Amino acid sequence: MTDVQRVDPADPDARVIAHAAELLRAGRVVAFPTETVYGLGAHALDRAAILKVFAAKERPANDPLIVHVATLDAATPLVEDIPPVARLLAARFWPGPLTMVLKRSAQVPDEVTAGLATVAIRVPSHPVARALLEEARIPVAAPSANLFSRPSPTRAAHVLADLNGRIDLIVDGGATEVGLESTVIDLSGRVPTILRPGAIDLDALRQVIPDVISGRAAGSPTAAMASPGMLPKHYSPRTPVLLYEGDRESALVQMKRDTEQRISRGESIVVLSYTEDVTELRNLGVRILDLAPESNPVAVAARLYAALRECDELGAAAILVRTITTRHPLTGAIQDRLRRAATVATPDT
Numbered sequence: 001m002t003d004v005q006r007v008d009p010a011d012p013d014a015r016v017i018a019h020a021a022e023l024l025r026a027g028r029v030v031a032f033p034t035e036t037v038y039g040l041g042a043h044a045l046d047r048a049a050i051l052k053v054f055a056a057k058e059r060p061a062n063d064p065l066i067v068h069v070a071t072l073d074a075a076t077p078l079v080e081d082i083p084p085v086a087r088l089l090a091a092r093f094w095p096g097p098l099t100m101v102l103k104r105s106a107q108v109p110d111e112v113t114a115g116l117a118t119v120a121i122r123v124p125s126h127p128v129a130r131a132l133l134e135e136a137r138i139p140v141a142a143p144s145a146n147l148f149s150r151p152s153p154t155r156a157a158h159v160l161a162d163l164n165g166r167i168d169l170i171v172d173g174g175a176t177e178v179g180l181e182s183t184v185i186d187l188s189g190r191v192p193t194i195l196r197p198g199a200i201d202l203d204a205l206r207q208v209i210p211d212v213i214s215g216r217a218a219g220s221p222t223a224a225m226a227s228p229g230m231l232p233k234h235y236s237p238r239t240p241v242l243l244y245e246g247d248r249e250s251a252l253v254q255m256k257r258d259t260e261q262r263i264s265r266g267e268s269i270v271v272l273s274y275t276e277d278v279t280e281l282r283n284l285g286v287r288i289l290d291l292a293p294e295s296n297p298v299a300v301a302a303r304l305y306a307a308l309r310e311c312d313e314l315g316a317a318a319i320l321v322r323t324i325t326t327r328h329p330l331t332g333a334i335q336d337r338l339r340r341a342a343t344v345a346t347p348d349t
Contacts, residue, residue, distance in 0.1 A: 002164050004156060009033065009173040012128045020171050021136035029053055031145035031159045032132055033173035034124040036097050036182050036198070037152040037305070038159050039068065039142030040167065041132070044078075050111045050141055056166040059148040062224045064114040065141040066099050066122050066182070070133040075121045078108050078139060085209055086187055092208050095125035097178055097199045101186040101227060112141050114224035118188045128173040143228060144181065145170075151235050151305035151341070154179050158309060179302035180333050184227040185212065195227035197336050199301070201329040235305070236341040237312035237319065239270075243342035244322040248294075251322035252277060254345060259284050259320060270314050272307055272321040274300070287314060291321075297328040304337060 005016045020030045027049040030041050040057065042049035044067045054061060069075045072090045076082060080103040089100060104119035113119050124130065133140060144152040145159040145167075153159045156172035163170075183198030185205065192212040194202060205212045242258070244251035255271070262269050263286065270287040274294035281288055291307050292299035311319045321342070324334045 002160065002167050002170055004160065004170045004172055006156075006172040007128060010127055012131050012171070012173065014131075016171060017128075017131045017135050020132055020169055023168055024049075024132075024136045024140060025138060027052075028168040029056060030132075030169045030171065031153075031156075031163065031167060032128055032142075032171040033126055033156075033176050034068075034129045034142075035126040035176060036124075036178045036180060037154055037176055038145040038156065038170075039129070039140075040145035040159075040163070041068070041140040041142040044112055044139035044141040045107060045109065047109045047111055050109060053141065053143065054111070056163055057143065057146065057148045059143065061111070062114050063143075063148075063228055064116060064120060064225060065112050065143050066120040066184075066228060067108070067112065068122050068124055068129065068133060068140045068142050070130065071123060074133075074139065075102075075123075077105060078119055078121065079103060079105055083187060085192060088208050089185070089187075089205070090123070093200055093204075094123040095130065096123070097125075097182040098122065099182045099184045099196075099227075101184060101188055101195065103188050116224050116226070118186070118226070120184060120227060122182055126173070126176070128171060132171070149234055149236060151237055151308045152181060154302070154305050158306070161309075175302070175306075177302065179304060179306075180330070180337060181228070183333075186215070186226060197333040199330060199333065201332055204329060234340040235308075235337050237308045239312050239316060239319050241308070241319045241321065241338075241342035242345050243338050244320070244345045246323075248277075248322070248325055252280065255320055255322055256281070256284060258345065259286055262318065267318065268316040270311050270316040270319050272311055272319055274322075274324075277322075287316065289314075294324055294326050297324060297326050297330040297334060300324060301330045301334055304334065308341065
């Protein structure tokens with residue numbers, strides 16, 4: 001069984017942190033909270049430890065890991081150099097939910113980078129993650145602490161549900177704040193490029209580096225991916241998810257029509273609904289799970305993965321949800337995660 005140690009997220013118990021750091025230095029695997037989602041940490045320079053992460057998650061070797069460090073200076077041995085653009089971004093957004101892809105040094109094992117010439121680096125802001133990195137004094141590779149392709153864990157219970165018996169320790173620091181994985185920006189080429197949207201959006205990045213662009217290429221199931229989270233199908237529950245895009249009114253009309261058709265065929269449906277839609281959907285006679293107000297994208301992002309997991313537990317044949325339409329820095333990231341978790345509904349569905 002996996003050991004679970006609860007800590008105050010704002011002031012974690014030094015004894016628990018010291019124990020977790022000792023495990024990491026010894027090549028063991030430890031889950032811990034970051035401000036985005038729970039990470040599954042291992043010594044980033046220990047090949048055997050990294051392989052344990054891939055085995056526990058059932059993660060393919062072509063999906064690189066993000067290396068977490070306590071400070072920008074701690075990243076220096078892991079990269080060829082830290083370009084001026086990285087220093088500008090670090091000064092503005094680190095510690096925080098931004099991952100930078102840089103040209104790696106020879107110290108970083110191929111297992112961490114999927115054999116690529118780059119490495120993804122982040123300095124997290126969560127007090128538990130920061131305390132652990134400072135105590136361990138090693139770089140920690142930490143993908144999300146879940147089975148591969150499933151919704152990322154935003155609570156320790158999610159980690160336990162997926163990885164109980166597969167890892168050594170879970171440091172339980174309560175629910176994460178952001179709820180979606182970090183923004184990933186590639187700084188290894190000529191043009192800074194967002195590979196994965198997150199809480200730090202394109203507009204915020206352009207205030208620091210105006211030439212940044214948003215990349216839209218999907219990852220290949222077999223080729224090495226430039227960043228985690230690039231597969232077309234990802235972050236998905238076991239239950240099929242049907243996503244309705246477009247404006248709110250059109251999406252709701254199509255969702256209600258499809259729900260009625262599926263019910264008529266005897267299917268069990270659960271609707272993942274924004275709070276504003278609950279009253280309108282209630283007369284459909286299906287289970288409705290209230291996600292959060294669409295007017296509050298921060299709350300939507302924080303709850304999204306937990307809500308998808310709750311829907312999964314209801315045992316329905318399908319989960320129906322519409323995309324978020326509110327303009328906000330998190331909108332793009334929420335839309336991205338929903339799209340990767342789902343099949344997009346078409347007018348003929």
